[in-house]
Amino acid sequence: MDNFILLIVTILKIILIIVPLLIAVAYLTLAERKVIGSMQARVGPNRVGWRGLAQPFADLFKLLTKEVIVPSSSSRFLFLIAPVLSLAPAFAAWAVVPFSDGLVLADVNAGLLYVLAMTSLGVYGVIIAGWASNSKYAFLGAMRSAAQIVAYEIAMGFALIGVLMMSGSLNLSDIVRAQSGGIGHWFLLPLFPLAVVYFISGVAETNRAPFDVAEGESEIVAGFHVDYSGMAFAVFFLAEYANMIMIAALTAIMFLGGWLSPIDGFGDGFHWFLIKTSLMLFFFLWFRATFPRYRYDQIMRLGWKVFIPVTIVWIAVVGFAIYFNVGPWFQIRSI
């Protein structure tokens, strides 16, 4: 009976995370169009609802009523399961994200590893979609995406090793607590190169502009989801935006002190987490409006030859700083 109640409570908690997340995804699409619109001196969507606020739902209903076409020579099962495979890890990773002190679904000790594992699983949706479509464009997109994600995942993991050394814990809540003491104690300052590498690798992992060669509509039409239509396409879209919010939230947790207020002890709470995540999301949109798409070989060069050496050097720097107890940031934390 106890188990049963636990199950119900957990499912309710999951719904409490997923539903606001879906709404956030819906309004992120609107925010993207509005932000890019104003950056390009346009208005953006403003017809549906008050100032275009109902636009995401109009888009959703349009996609829902469209037909899902399965190409005749595709492998049907994989074709239909690929969007699900790309969405599931994007949601599963939220299980360990601490929204505020103690406000977390699963307070596991290996949270950081879990997040890394889940974000690395998202690539399967893309690869399977590309292969199952049985189309050259989709396949090229999938290949590009696979190589890119494998490359940037290493830089991402190395960047997080710095966080791990500073906080002495893999638990995301403990990582935030290790940054308490005002804005000067956030990991952004001592780990600045790693924070930059992490965020840019995150942009690359989510296949967002300027790293969106997997879609590359000017050369390979729409890449891996060229054959998808209707709701199946919408699920890919959903996964991409959920992943964006995930990366923004993780950057806020690892480097910007999560739920902590910039002034020590002054109104810590969920709202700070929200503000920081929104700020990082704004960077995503800003990037898209500003930078042209990278060429494929330049992406590979940036990942392997720039980011990985930078992270390795900075891990060594952090190691020495902790060993010699360089104040005010570096100290050996008890485990």
Add this chain to the structure above:
Amino acid sequence: MTFQLFVFYVLAAILVFAAGRVITVRNPVYAALFLVLAFFTSAGIWMLLEAEFLSITLVLVYVGAVMVLFLFVVMMLDLNIAPLREGFMQYLPVGILVGLIMVIEMIFLITQRYFKADNYPIPPPSDAGYSNTEALGLLLYSEYLYQFEIAAVILLVAIVAAIALTMRKRPETRYQKPAEQINVKKEDRLRVVSMNSEKD
């Protein structure tokens, strides 16, 4: 039957099914995907054993990286299955023999004195504060530091060897050299010619 036992049986059933399909399914891409499923479910079983570090690392390394590259290669191969299956009957007796020997070896191992299930009682569940990752890290970086470092060096050598073996310089390939591009000056590229305007 406790809940954990139920979960174990479900995962074990999926694992055995997936492992079987890896070698029976015809399409190599499907086989690789079944292998992914097998890794994922065995990670679940390890999680039941409270080995969360190994479990997550299995997903992270094998599912997240190794199998992605594997799929990458398998999808690129344009395999024609028919010629591969031609010698099937010819190799079948050898295959059965090898399989049989392995099964007999495993039976000996599992039913003998040292590896009997009775010798391995169910470990008591550790308390909530126990961190498998920390325990593993402490052991690896104190007691087994030498072995750990030697393994790391061997892996590094393997990486270098793999790259050295497969790298080939082709003179006709043209590379972009970003350092030279950045250091270029106006004088290198641009020649200003002063000349009189031409009139006819």
